Amino acid sequence: MQVVDPHVHFWNLDTHHYPWLANPGTSFVGDARELKHNYLPDDLLREAGDIDVLKVVHVEANHDPEDPVEETRWLEAIADNAANAGEARALPDAIVAACDLSAPNASAVLEAHAAFARTRGIRQILNVHENKLYDYVGRHYMRETTWRENFALLEKHGLSFDLQLYPAQMEEAAALARAHPGIQLVINHAGMFVDRNSVAGYRAWREGLRLLAACPNVAVKISGLAMFDHAWSVESLRPYVLETIDAFGADRAMFASNFPVDRLFGGYSKLWHAYASIVSGASESEHAALFRGNAERIYRI
Template identity: 55%
Template sequence: MQVVDPHIHFWDAETLRYSWLDHARPVFSGHTARLPRIYGPEALSADSAEIDVLKVVHVEAIHDAWTSPTEVDWLQALADDPLSSGKPEGIVAGVDLLRVDARTLLADAAAHRNVRGIRQVLNRHSDPWYNYVAVDYLTEPRWLEHFRLLNEFALSFDLQLYPSQVDAALALIEANAQTSFIVNHAGMFVDRDSVGGYRAWRDGLRRLARHANVSVKISGLAMFDHHWTVESFRPYVLETMDAFGVPRCMFASNFPVDRLHASYAALWNAYAKIVAGATAAEQRALFVENAERIYRI
């Protein structure tokens, strides 16, 4: 099976600083102490085995930005190393848009040859167990003002949020119609203990999908479903595809985070089984071509 994987995390916690790895603890996605301290193209090659990974997009791994080298410097050097076979072909850099020097940070990121966009995780939830960040960036005037700079640097935005944040996200999308948004992890359906939670996720996806500049990665499902099966994944995959249509969907692994609950091959084979009834062209789009087009790799 050939794939382009548009959601991979490479890191080296011996060279760079990642506080969340240094202070490993149980979180909803699994125990971070079980994650490797170093994960790069060689480790991915070992994990992928029977899967032919043509290209990958690294998505920022919540690096401690004040340390040197910066994550994006390290990643570009990695991609330029012949031993890495060009991986990662695409980089989604981490930039804090709340900082007063956000323009400089964006310019520095965009100057790297493989950078295609940025991500700043937005996930806030009424249950602190699910919080990623302490600030509701979607309500911060300076963050919103700096967000408009992405279009100036031709950068996309990886949109990682919960269904409860869709209203605020839609205001951001509508105010930045020239920016490409990529929803992470199929919209991160976290409130799985109620009909209302499912409805909020499903309807939120459809509202996001009304905007032509929004696409979605079907990934990260194992973070919320540690004992998953193909059948437990199926409704989330199909609902997401129904909302966005094949041309704006792409499968991804979220490795090595999802390695806590699945092998690399198991995830991709599960996706393949779920869309086995799609045409060959649709499957090629979902597994390869959409990621290449959306991330320009």
């Protein structure tokens, strides 16, 4: 099976600082202590098994916030070195870099990231939740004037924005997307449906997806589902996959692995074959779009 994987993380703990891996703990996502080891392109390709990984998009891995551009510099060097060595895969093919859009130096950081050939977008995690177990950032960035002003600069640099949030934040995100039709937004992890034990929670996720899908400049990655379903199976993933595709259509949805994080709960090949099983009834063109084409188009690779 050939895939383009638009959500992968690499890190080198020997040479770079990742605060969350310096003293890892456990959370709803899993046991980060099991991730405290280097994870590089060769590691991904080695465990891919029968999955032919054609291209990869690297999404910022919570690298040292004091120097977010260093992560991009390092990734660019990895890919350049592989290409110069004539390797079949010079990964990553594209980079979604980190930037705190609320920071005074956000404009300079964006400009620095944009100078690298493989930079395609920015991610800043926005997840806010009243339950501290699920709360990532503790503030509503999308409501802050400085953040919104710097968000608008993405269009100047031709950068997309990877949108990691919860369903309760989707209405605000849809308004942001409508206000900036020239910026491509990509929802991470199918909208991170966290409040799945209530009718209201399901409704918030389902209706939120459709609010965002009504914006033509928004796409979605179907990934990270194992973070909320540690004992997942094809059948347990099926409703979330199909609901997301139903909202966005096969032309604005893409499958992704979220490796090595999702590797805590299953192998790489197993995950991609689960996706394939769920959409086995898709047409050849829909299958190509979901597994390769949409990621290539949206991330320009």
